[in-house]
Amino acid sequence: MDRRTMIKGAGATLAVAMSARSYARIKGANDRLRVAVVGVNGRGQAHMSAFLQLANVDITHFCDVDSAVLAKRAGEFAAKGHATPKTVSDYRRLLDSKAVDIVTVATPDHWHAKLAVDAMNSGHHVYCEKPIGIAPAEGEAMIAVQKRTGRELQVGNQQRSSLETRQLLALIQAGELGDVYEAQTWYANNRGSIGTGQVATPPATLNWDLWQGPRPRAAYRSNLVPYNWHWFWQYGTGEICNNAMHELDVARWLMGLTYPTRVEAQGAKRFHAGDDWEMYDSLTLALHYGKDRTIRWNGQSCNSMLTYGRGRGVLLLGTKGSAVVDRNGFELYDLAGKSIRQVMAAASSETTNTVGEGALDVSHAGNLVDVIRGRTNALNSPIAEGHISTTLCHLGNMAYRTDSVLTVDPTTGKPTNAEAMKLWSVAYEPGWEVKA
Template sequence: MKTNKFNRREFIKKSSAGAVGFSVAASAKSYANILGANDRMNFAAVGVHGRGKALILAASQQKNTSMSAICDVDERESDIAGKFVKDKFGKKPKFYTDIRKLLEDKDIDAILIATPDHWHAPMSLMGVQADKHVYVEKPCSHNPREGELLVEARQKYGKVIQMGNQQRSGLISIQAMKDIQEGLIGDVYYGKAWYANDRKSIGTGKAVEVPSWLDWELWQGPAPREEYKDNFVHYNWHWFTNWGTGEICNNGTHEIDICRWALGASYPKTVASSGGRFHFKDDWEFYDTQVANFEFDGGKMLSWEGRSCNGLRQYKRGRGATIHGTKGTILLDRNNYIAYDNDQNVIKEMAAKDISATTDTTGVGGLDVYHMSNFINAIKDGEKLHSPIEEGHISTLLCHLGNISQRVGRKLNLDASNGHILNDPEAMEHWGREYAPGWDMKV
């Protein structure tokens, strides 16, 4: 006779195959009948120093969940994050430094990934290959090819992969999209996204001995090896090309995704980006000031303005988006939605019930809870996923294309069916990356 535990794993595995893009027949009631008391979702969190704690918190606020394991290359998190998990779930989790060891645990249903960017896609692939569902923070990839591979992996292994662009699950954002579709501001044609912060200089790093608490080899993982310096860990890796993806992927992904969603746009046909590292002279390899423009078929476009080191707000907001149409404009951020007619009169206004952080490094808030709930319901009940990897990849790709245009210093022409760069071999050299020996991604 099969045990309840086996039935639970088999049901979750089978129900997830239809969870992306449409609802499967199994309802919450039928799921409960099949699984009974054993329907608890068992999570593991990977990368728990910063953003990972927000995901742990979001998972703890769902019904019938557990967090049996955490993984981090900073061994101090065994106590720090371990205590955090115990406070939220009532039991201290197992602690791993090596994701490969964690994935051997067959009782784990899903992994929550909040590691540095260079780990996102390889770890997601490893997760689905180990029969786990995956919630991966944005950006879902370090380069365009990795995003394509994750889409292939989702299709091959049938697991749920949700990207952490959590505003897709925001109630006011969903309402704004419904209003746009119903013609509240007419035909939409332009989206403007922005992000402004006052980040300080990261200085010039010095080669030092690796801290005793850090497994530098595993931290680097799939990335080519570099000597450890004192300004890499834990946050400044964002600004180094070997591991990070710059501000446009770090934060621009959110509002670029909102604009693309509102426009009903898919892959762009052109992208042009300009900017530079203007505010400080230091080790920062990306851009503290960047303006990227994307044009789509059908007479639509969006732009993103990023200012990492000059925090002057637009519309009194450090981040947000405006959606422009023939009958008016919508101003939308994580916590508020305001619609204007063409005479600048407010015609609709909504505020989020649960506030979310905007420009700090952790971003805890109600949106995390909603997005995690959608992820769990997609696994259990086949609820339509708000940010399936197919959509997450496209929005992330726009950000990568902005960086590529910036690097080569010119406008890129694209295949609007898949986002590939046309007639520019130099630009296409940035489509993928070099991996450390033994870490190539293979679907």
């Protein structure tokens, strides 16, 4: 790396550190915002950490359907010297309150759209984890409600707030890589077996009916909560929505793409034979954009072999060079495969653990807060963009579940396959529908 490149990299990484630390100094004194975190057992902890680092932002409410988890997280929060948050078990009581400005959604996937829609309808701004819903129709409803209410809705694919990734975008747009014709993305982990669960009485602290929320009622199983719901079609969306969403979003953003014309997926359950995991644990996906450009994903839930030394990331192939990018920076290569530039973030973000906490969470939450306060005009990840990227993941699941190659309308994202279109929406428990 030459001196000039090092200076550029240092400037970019210093900017990240400054952006995170400076929130505590530059925010105004009269625009305090109050935040409620819904779902506090996993990713919600990253939400707490991020919003706490923003000046004139208070976390005032915790909401969770498990009273034991709720009490534990509230106690931990207070023990760190923060004001004890109000605890609410039923989100509807939370939304009745005018003492909350922002609702963050860190619940299981089947709750994301319902909570976001209800929060916007009740006048609250929303930070919603990905995927934005359990089916594409939910994204369509969220877009409609956001437009109607005018509330801000930030989708939690936090790499959109990476200064390094934005720097790479500028280089690509300036022609540094030439014509970027393919992106290869990946995710690798070594998840263990979820075992064989039994129909059982829910724990006394868990409101099982409320946990199910919008989904048709089913019996509680002993190995479902708090995390393994990801691998059941009733509540989860698979590794592709759980993790590929991030890298597919980055790839199509950097390539300037929206919906593909053809989708292929090949996968299987190859590990932990006999356990209750309903889905694939290994999946390859190809999104074809006409005959010229392709985005690929290789998802390995139970084989954590690294690619380019990373558990997750994006490789961009161009006619003048290539780039590898992840949450913590990027590296450029010439056509001979020689590294010619590297830019790394000063503050790191987690990549493959289940909480995923890091510096990008602060930047992404800060972007939402700045838009609410009118200090910047554009969300880094608005619902319209989040919907497209989530739909790419749903299309992968549709191709896998129907065992077919999908032809897709590139203007709407809808497949022409009638069986696949049956998965465009889902059934709801009566009275719990997600409506525009």
